[in-house]
């Protein structure tokens with residue numbers, strides 16, 4: 289029996305490597321891209337630690353070249369979902385009884401493996417499978433993945449150390465029990481790090497998960513799962529189940545042991561999951577915890593005092609990095625008329641000079657969007673702008689899906705601040721600008737606040753401190769992550785805990801201890817040292 293108290297100290301964020309020509313990381317990445325381009329693995333389910341092959345095969349292709357087969361993937365049906373739930377529940381007792389420093393050690397090892405041994409593997413899989421360029425893959429599949437692993441272990445230490453006061457006649461303690469049952473982790477295509485964290489956060493706190501990865505991110509998800517196994521994750525703690533969401537969900541939601549859902553994706557799917565739980569409420573042992581981060585209609589708001597170079601760069605990067613496929617991507621901007629001519633010129637020039645193409649050409653800033661459905665949805669919004677007298681296309685506006693799903697970064701000027709592309713999430717490289725009269729700053733802040741049902745991220749560009757304070761106040765509920773003089777994307781684990789409210793989700797702040805707290809059900813234990821032996825109050829005379 290070891291009576292030492294362990295705690296994991298605060299880590300540093302993983303440095304972003306530069307991939308300069310001639311650097312070792314670039315050579316390793318290029319070699320790995322070439323290797324994975326012709327590998328075509330057959331991806332199994334992983335249930336109870338073992339590969340399971342169903343024979344119901346799906347294809348994994350490249351967004352940049354949809355005729356290029358990267359892998360095939362076995363897909364789960366109801367039978368495998370049941371097996372996975374059984375495997376998770378069987379693994380649960382041993383896992384929850386493992387002390388948190390033992391659990392933490394597994395994830396710190398995974399971080400080391402990814403930092404030193406599997407960085408190129410995960411980056412290349414994310415580039416080829418999810419259509420990210422080298423920089424976008426590095427900040428996600430390497431740095432953010434590693435940060436989630438290391439920081440969450442540290443945050444867990446702080447949670448476990450937070451204990452109630454001791455009374456003079458009692459010993460009090462808080463046991464941070466995992467939830468009673470299993471957690472369903474449903475992960476999006478756009479961030480390898482989110483796929484990890486939706487499993488990691490519950491599992492680190494002693495839970496077990498059923499993981500449904502996005503079909504368009506299954507390659508990087510599979511490699512992540514393999515790294516976690518290599519780091520020592522016991523069998524059955526995470527069960528990897530590629531499948532159709534709708535098919536798998538019915539079986540999962542029907543199970544009385546469903547203790548929580550950790551979701552990131554669109555509002556429609558989260559709402560359907562929530563309703564599915566609500567409709568079955570009587571069958572569950574506990575109220576399932578529903579944690580979901582969903583869509584955004586993220587804004588850039590410029591005051592007349594803004595630095596034009598910083599503002600234009602913030603819009604170009606915030607809107608078009610990873611083809612705008614970040615929940616945090618800037619997709620509407622409010623620009624004062626006095627700044628507009630110069631900002632417009634910089635945006636149009638920037639867009640025209642962005643190289644678009646295959647992820648294996650490291651000079652491409654823009655790559656393909658994730659799939660045909662997404663391509664067509666983006667095209668639909670742009671067609672609306674082309675057809676409307678309330679909008680003008682200033683740059684881009686064209687796509688070509690013949691080889692890959694390529695859509696040019698597009699700049700729209702909306703004459704109506706309620707034009708559809710100012711309000712709805714597009715999830716593609718489309719930025720709509722509304723130009724306001726300088727003296728209508730405050731009025732336009734209110735407009736920004738009321739224009740969209742979402743409230744995820746937003747950025748204000750201003751050098752006038754009074755203007756910034758006013759924007760902060762008026763836009764208090766318009767964004768869960770609020771930036772001053774920076775793009776509204778690129779939150780870092782530990783530094784900018786992430787999540788939004790209103791239509792953007794439950795705001796449980798991934799990348800902080802707040803999220804971990806959703807995966808525990810604390811038990812307070814009081815031990816009385818000298819228990820009372822007389823039921824009467826002391827002042828009673830009989």
Ligand SMILES: NC(=O)c1ccc[n+]([C@@H]2O[C@H](COP(=O)([O-])OP(=O)(O)OC[C@H]3O[C@@H](n4cnc5c(N)ncnc54)[C@H](O)[C@@H]3O)[C@@H](O)[C@H]2O)c1
Pocket residue numbers: 474475476477478479482500501502503532533534537552553554555557558560581582583584614615616713715744786787788792793
């Ligand atoms: N707020 C955030 O932190 C955040 C982060 C990333 C992405 N997002 C949002 O995610 C969306 C884009 O990601 P996406 O296209 O992967 O989202 P999506 O909702 O289409 O899919 C998310 C996951 O849900 C699964 N799914 C689909 N239908 C299902 C069903 N009926 N039951 C269970 N699972 C089902 C998908 O297969 C996938 O694994 C955008 O709206 C974006 O804003 C939000």
Ligand SMILES: N[C@@H](CCC=O)C(=O)O
Pocket residue numbers: 478479613614615616776777778779780786
């Ligand atoms: N955390 C990421 C966004 C995740 C959503 O897609 C960012 O801050 O850009």
